[in-house]
Amino acid sequence: MRKRIVRLAVLVAVLAVGLFEVPLLVAVGQYVLSEREAELRQDADDTAVDVAADLLRDNPVAAPRAHGQDTRISVYNHDGTRVSGTGPAQADSYVSDALDGKASARPLGELARSIVVAVPVTHETEVVGAVRVSSPRGEVYQRMGLIWLAMLGLTAAVIGLVWLVARRLAHRLAQPLESLATTALRLGEGDFSVRSPQTRIREIDAVGAALDTTAARLDDMLARERAFSANASHQLRTPLAGLRLQLEAALADPSADSRAAMTASVGAADRLEQTIDELLTLARTSSRTTAAGQLDLGGLFDDLSRTWAARVAADDRTLALTIAPQLPNANASPAAVRQILGVLIDNAVVHGAGAITVTAREAADAVAIDVSDEGGGITDEEPELFTRQAPHAQGHGIGLALARSLAEAEGGRLRLTRPAPPIFTLLLPAAAEEPTEEQAGAAPAVIPDSRG
Structure with missing residues (x-):
């Protein structure tokens, strides 16, 4: 060129x-x-x-x-x-x-x-x-010869000057294109942090901007896939553990009805498949595109009770889920809220002690869901507690980091409102619609404690 x-x-x-x-x-x-x-x-x-x-x-x-x-x-x-x-x-x-x-x-x-x-x-x-x-x-x-010679010499000087200017212009045009080729090569090798230099040539800068946008999208996509792998491995432990407990219980009692055990295992497998689908959906969306209307807290709490009943009972502990009366509807994705509460309950099971309580209440223009247990408390600072793989997070890191990122993606917040005994509070934006008559006159919905 x-x-x-x-x-x-x-x-x-x-x-x-x-x-x-x-x-x-x-x-x-x-x-x-x-x-x-x-x-x-x-x-x-x-x-x-x-x-x-x-x-x-x-x-x-x-x-x-x-x-x-x-x-x-x-x-x-x-x-x-x-x-x-x-x-x-x-x-x-x-x-x-x-x-x-x-x-x-x-x-x-x-x-x-x-x-x-x-x-x-x-x-x-x-x-x-x-x-x-x-x-x-x-x-x-x-x-005439002297004059012509002088003119020819001037012509040679002009052509030489044009040659020099053309070389400089060729370098100015070719060098950015060579840089773009290098950028594209590094992008093809998987270096998504590479960015194209500005050349102040509009057409070349437009190509560089397109490459930069592609690199950013690929980097974001790869980051989501990696986050999905990490989050999936963390979130699938609970349904896998429940499925294992049910199968072990069936094996431990040969006289028990095997059909009931298989039915319970199929239910656990369905919940496991649901968890995988939800994680895939959440990993592939960067904004609140998964929210489908208003959140059904009653159905969500029933599902959480069925999912965690065996796990909590195996540790001889109780799980109580309560919805306050006249609670407005929350505007959030059921999949995201299910994963957030799953992380908080798993955190209470693994790191806490005593009864686990999940309470949905009204908080100003939001819906607050508190998850607490009777453990000794959390000593980590809040910023470090919600940092993925923090060095002193004592095992909380990846799950709480995932939960906070999902809450922020839904326009909500997740905080540690009390360190001892620990209470985590999830704040979700309230829906604009007024509560239905059924919700206004209903008594507090209490799901019985699950105990083995």
């Missing part, structure tokens, strides 16, 4: 200079020739004035003095006979024209070795003789 730009620029310069310079060279040649003829005519006029009186009286004419070294001057009487100077002994056509009263010169386009000018010598209105002046064309050609 660089060579093509330079070659094209030099070719255009040569054509432009050639189209301009060739006519100029011809014009300069004509000008030099005309100027030399004017000089010879001036010499002839001066000589005619000097010899006019001598020719009138037929006196001897002194040899005329030429101003140029190669200039020859001859004087002729009215009969056409040379009487002084150097030149043809008898009048030629130019002298004859001059004796007829007409000044003459060799036409510019006629090929000849000399430039000839002849003028009449007059006394009042009478032609008494003629003066002939000639000069070889070599002197004219020498002048």
Whole structure:
């Protein structure tokens, strides 16, 4: 590309200079020739004035003095006979024209070795003789050659300057494209942090911006896939643990009804599949695109009770889920809220102690869901507690980080409102619609404790 730009620029310069310079060279040649003829005519006029009186009286004419070294001057009487100077002994056509009263010169386009000018010598209105002046064309050609050489040298300088400018322009155009090629290569190798440099060339910057946007999207997509892998491994432990407990309980009691165990296992497998689908949906959305109307807290709490009943009972602990009366509807994704509460309950099961309580209540213009247990408390600072794989998070990190990111994606907040005994509070935006009559008159919905 660089060579093509330079070659094209030099070719255009040569054509432009050639189209301009060739006519100029011809014009300069004509000008030099005309100027030399004017000089010879001036010499002839001066000589005619000097010899006019001598020719009138037929006196001897002194040899005329030429101003140029190669200039020859001859004087002729009215009969056409040379009487002084150097030149043809008898009048030629130019002298004859001059004796007829007409000044003459060799036409510019006629090929000849000399430039000839002849003028009449007059006394009042009478032609008494003629003066002939000639000069070889070599002197004219020498002048023209010097001028042409200077012009050709200037032409070479102009073309050289164009070559230098073209090289600089080619570098300016090619270097950003080479950088874009490098950027695209690194992007293809998986380096999504690469960004295209600004070149202040609009078209190239547009391509670079498109590459940067692609890199950012690929980086975000890869980050979501990695987050999904980490989150899935964390979130699937609970349903897998419940399924394992049910199967182990069935194996431990051979006399038990195997059909009931298989039915419970199928239910656990369904919940496991639901968890996988929800994680995939959440991983592939970056905004609140999964929210489908208002959140059904009653159905969600029933599902949480069925999911966690066996796990909590295995540790000889209780799980109580309560919904306050006249609670407004929350505007959030059921999948996201289910995953958030699943993380908080799992955190209470693994790191807490005693009864686990989940309470949904009204908080100003939001719906608050508190998850608490009777454990000794949390000593980590809140920023570190919600940081993924924090060094001192004591195992809380990945789950709580996931829960907070899901809450913020739904326009809500997740906070540790009390460290000991610990209470985590999830705040969700309340829906704009008024609560239904059923919800307004219903008593507090309490899901019985699950105990083994």
